[in-house]
Amino acid sequence: MIIGGSQFYHDSVSSIKAYEREAETSLSWPTWILIDKGSKVNVIFCDTLRRMNIKLKEVIPAPKPLTGFSGVTSMTLGSIKLPVMAKEVTKIVDFAVVHNPAIYNVIKGTPWINAMKAVPLTYHLGIKFPTPSGITTI
Numbered sequence: 392m393i394i395g396g397s398q399f400y401h402d403s404v405s406s407i408k409a410y411e412r413e414a415e416t417s418l419s420w421p422t423w424i425l426i427d428k429g430s431k432v433n434v435i436f437c438d439t440l441r442r443m444n445i446k447l448k449e450v451i452p453a454p455k456p457l458t459g460f461s462g463v464t465s466m467t468l469g470s471i472k473l474p475v476m477a478k479e480v481t482k483i484v485d486f487a488v489v490h491n492p493a494i495y496n497v498i499k500g501t502p503w504i505n506a507m508k509a510v511p512l513t514y515h516l517g518i519k520f521p522t523p524s525g526i527t528t529i
Contacts (some may be wrong), residue, residue, distance in 0.1 A: 423495045426518055428511050430500030434455065435471065435486040438495040445471070450488045457487060465491060475503070476529060479522040482506050 434457070442445065452469040459465065467487040475484045484503055504511060509520035512528070520526045 401461075423497075425495045426427045426499050426504065426511050427500050427512045428504065428513075430498055431502070433484055433486045433500050433503050434498040435473070435488055436493055436496065437468070437488060439481045440471070440490070441498075445473075447488075455487065456490060457493070465489065473501075477507060477520065479524060480507060480520065482495065 402429050403410075407476060437447065440450075447468070450469040450471045454466045455462050457467050467489050470485055470487055472483050472485050474481055479485055482503070484499075484506070488499070504508075504518075507518075507520045509518050511518050
């Protein structure tokens with residue numbers, strides 16, 4: 392689950408966890424997430440930010456070229472850091488923000504996979520990663 396906005400980036404772990412509990416009942420959080428072992432960047436779409444009530448002014452403007460699945464290159468609007476919770480583990484993730492429409496809300500690439508010390512399970516459509524209470528699968 393991706394939570395809050397960049398205003399939570401410097402908050403304490405306890406305040407982020409309290410916000411997570413509140414966010415768990417919200418319907419505005421992204422649900423269609425692609426874990427892409429071939430993507431070298433984490434991507435979030437403008438429409439997803441809008442549904443999360445995160446203003447585009449929170450995006451740090453640093454446009455960069457991004458090549459999509461079809462081979463077409465477009466420019467990102469910039470980047471944004473957001474807390475991402477997977478089971479018991481919360482990481483601050485840097486996302487490239489794009490304006491293109493997509494069937495997914497978020498694409499988590501190798502930067503997130505590596506930060507989570509995760510192993511994608513392509514056959515089972517899941518991912519395994521360590522947590523404080525042991526290895527978990529989602």
